[in-house]
Amino acid sequence: MIKIRGLKKWFDTRRGRVDALRGIDLAIAEKEFFVLLGPSGCGKTTTLRCVAGLERPDAGELEIAGRIVNSPERRIYVATEKRDIGMVFQSYAIWPHMNVFQNVAFPLIRGRKRFGREVVAEKVKRALHLVHLDGLEDRPATDLSGGQQQRVAMARAVVTEPKILLMDEPLSNLDARLREQMRVELKKITRAVGVTTLYVTHDQAEALSLGDRVCVMHGGEVLQTAAPDEVYARPANLFVAEFVGEMNFIKGKVASGRIECPLGVLSLPVPAASDAVTLAIRPEHVRISASDGASGALVGTIASKNYLGDAALLEIEINGVTLLAKLAGDTDITVGQKTSVILPPERWRVFPS
C-alpha cells in the first residue's frame, strides 16, 4: 500500500548539512498497522510527514496505492490535499473556531471528494459513533477535554474512509490511564475501518502492543523492521536491544570461538569479524533458585529488591557485575541472600561492540 524507496531528506543549516533521513526503505502492506519507533530526532516523524506530503524529500521515491506521489528525481510531487490520506496530529489540530460537527465534516465539504448535506451528516454521525462521541456534534471545539479532542481528531481522519491513516504520536498528550484505554480503542477503530495505518511513537510499549509490524529507527536510518515479538526477542543490534524493553548488558571478549566475560567462558555463536562483543539478556529470562550451590550454576548475592506487585525486580551481584532479574508474582528471596543464578544459553543475544 505504501512503498518507500531510498528516501533521503536533509536540512541546510548554518553549521552545514544535517541529514534527517539517510535512505529509508519500507513496504507497508494493505490494512497493516505499521509502527515507526525511535527516540526523538530519529527521523520517524519526518518519514511520516513525507508520506503526508507535508515535508518534501530530497531524494528517493514514495508510492501510495500503486501511484508515485513523490519523486524528486522525476519531478513528481502530489500535494498533500490530493493524497488519499487521513492524519491525526500530535496536537490534535482541532480547529478552535468550529464545533465538533464542523471539524469532522470539513474533509467532506471542502476536501478531495465533496458530498451532499445528507451524506455528510450521515458520515459524520457514523464517524462520531465509531469514536464514542455520539451526540456531541454541536459542542464547540474549545469545550472538549484532551481525550475528546483526540477522538474528534480520529473521527476527522477516518471520516473520508481514506486508504491510509497517518498518526503522529497521537497518545503522547494524554495521561497514562487514558493513554492505555485509547491504545486499545485505537486498534479497534483501525480494525473496524480496515485502513492501512502508519503510526509514529517513541513509546516502545505502545509500538509493541499496537503494531502488526514495528520499524525501529535511529539517526535517520531503519535499524530493524519485524513483528513486535520478533523485535523484542531478537533485536537486530545493540541500539534496538537498548531501546526496546530492558536488558542486561555485559562486555565480553572473543577467544578461540568462545566468549570470555566476568560470568565465565560461554559457548555462544559469535558474530563474524568481531573480537569485542556485548552480551545481552532480558531480566525476565534470568532465573534464580534459592538453593545455593546447584551444580553448574553461578552464585550471586541479592543487592536490592524492588517489589512491583505483579512482579519483583532483583539486582544480583555476580563476580563484580550487576544483573537485573524480573520474577513474576511473589517471592520470598530477601536482600543479602546468596542464590544460584541460571542464564539459559538460548536467551543470550550477542552483539559486536
Add this chain to the structure above:
Amino acid sequence: MSIATDAAAAPSVDIKPSGTGLFAGGLTALLLVMVGAPLAMIVLMSLRTGFPGEGGPLTLANFAAVYSHPGTYKVLANTLLFASGTVVVTLIFAVPLVWLLMRTDLPFKGTIYVLMTVGILIPVFLRTIAWILLLSPRIGLVNQWARQLFGLEQPLLSLYNIPGMAFIQGVSFVPSAFFMLAAAYRTMDPALEEAAYTSGVSKLQTFLRINVPITLPAIAGVTVYLFMTAIAVFEVPAIIGFPARILVLSALIFTSTNPPTGLPNYGHAGAYGAIMLVAGLVFAYFYVRIVQHGKKYTVITGRGYRPREIALGRWRWPALAFALIYLSMEVFIPFLVLVWVSLLPHLQLPSAEAFAQISLDNFEHIFDHVGALPFINTAVLMFAVPTATMIFSVLVSWVVVRTNVSFRGSLDTLAFLPHALPGILLAVGLAYLGLAYRNYFPVYGTIAIIAIAHTITWIAYGTRTTNSIMIQVHRELEEAGKVSGASTPTVLGRIVLPLIAAGIFNSWIWISMLSYREVTMALALGTRKNLVISTVVWQFWGNGWVPQVAALGVILVLFAVLVVGGLKLGFSRLGEWQS
C-alpha cells in the same frame, strides 16, 4: 513550507516551489525601498545645499556649519537632559504600576487597566496643552489662582523648563512602558516565584531576589526603548520648548524645514538628522541585544493558571492612591481642563461668573472654523493606514513565521527597523523625496504622503503583533486542513483567516487610532491641502484660539474612546475562542 504551485492541468507534477521565494524576495525589495528611501534622503539632504532637487555637488558644508556652531551643543545637552528626565519619570510610575496590576490584589484593577488604554488615546500634544493651561506662568489656571489668593509675584509652578517638559513626556510614556513590561511579566513562569515562597523566602525578598533580577532585562530593554523614543519626540519640545526657548534636536530639525520666517534649510535638517539617526540605530541595536538576552530567562508555560495574588493588606489604599495620582495626571486632569476650557468663551478660573457663561458655543461653531477637508483627510488616514499596514504585516509575518525562505530573518529585521526611525526624520526624508523627485513621486502636499509615512512607521508595530498571532496558530491546524484535502486557498480562507481575524482586527483598530492622533509627521509633511484634525488643533493653538483648541480636543478624545470602546465591546464575543 511549500505551497502547492502546481497548475490544474498537471496536478501531480510540480516544479520546485520558487513561487514562495520569489514572492518573499519581492516583498523584501518593496519594504527595502519604503524604509530605505527616506533614510537615503536624510543622508542625501545632509550632503547637499540649496533647495530639494537643485542637485549640485555633494558637500560637507552643512555638517561644518551645524557642528561648528556652539548652539548645537547646547541643543544636544538639552536633548539628553530631556530624554533622561523623561525616562526617569516614566519608570518611577510604570514599574510599580506593573507590579501592582500584575501581581497584587489592588482594587479596581480592570478599571485602571482600561484607563491606561484611554491614556494612550489622548494625544500627547493635547495633554501638553491642557497642562500649559494649568501651569503656564502667565495664563496657567493654577498660577492665576495662586496670584489671586496669595498675591504671588512669581508663578507658583511653571512648566516652561526641562523638568516640566520631561514630566509631561514621562507621564505620557507610562502606558506604553506599562504594556511592554506587563508582557514580560506575563511570560514569566509564576512557579519561579512560588518556588521561592515554598523555600521559605519572604515576599519582599522574593520580589528583590527573584522578580527584579528576572525582569531586569525587560526593564533595561524598556529603558533603552524609551530613551531612543524620547530623543526623537517632537510634540512636547515644540509646544513647551518653543515658547520657553528650550530647543532639542527634533525641534531644530522641524524649524530647519518649516521656519517661521525665511526659507527652509534641508541641508541643516539633514546634518541634525544624521546625529539623531545614528543615535537611534545605536539604541535600537542595544535594545534588540537586551531583548534577546532577556529571552533566556522567560519561560512560556502552556498551563493557563493565574499566579496567586499578593495580598497588599493595609497597603491597598496607599497603592490605589498611587495609581489614582498617576491616572489623574495622565487622564483626568488634562481631560477635565480641556472640557472646562471648551465650555467658556475665554480661559478663566472657576467662579460664579464663569459658571454663568458655560455654553456649547465653541462646539457649535467649531465646524465653521475647521471646514470639511480635515475630517475627510483624517477619515482617509484612519482607513488607509491600518489597512495597508496590516496587509504588509500579514504578508511579512507569513513569510517570517510560516516559510523557510533563507532571508526571512533579514525581512523581519527590516520590518522592525522603522521602530528605530524617528517619525520626524522619516517625515522630513519623505518630504525631501517628494520635493526633489516630484516627477517620480508626485505625492508631496497630498494626504497620501502622510498615509505613506504612517504606514512605514507602524509596519514595525504591525509585524510584531502579526508575528505573535501567526505563531499562536499551530502549524498543524493548517496541515490538518491540507490532509483533509482542502486546497491552499481554502485552508487560508476557512482556517487561517478566521483564526487570525480577531487579532488582526484588534491591531487594525489600534493602528487606525494611532494614525488618527498622530501629529508630528502630519505636521512635517503638512500643507494647506492635506490638513488633518490633529494638525488643525495644532494650528489653532498657534493662533491662540484656546477655547476652540479645547473643544476640538474634547471631540478628538471622545470620538477615539467611543470608537475603540464600541468596537472592542462588539468584538469581544467573536474573540472569545482566541484566549
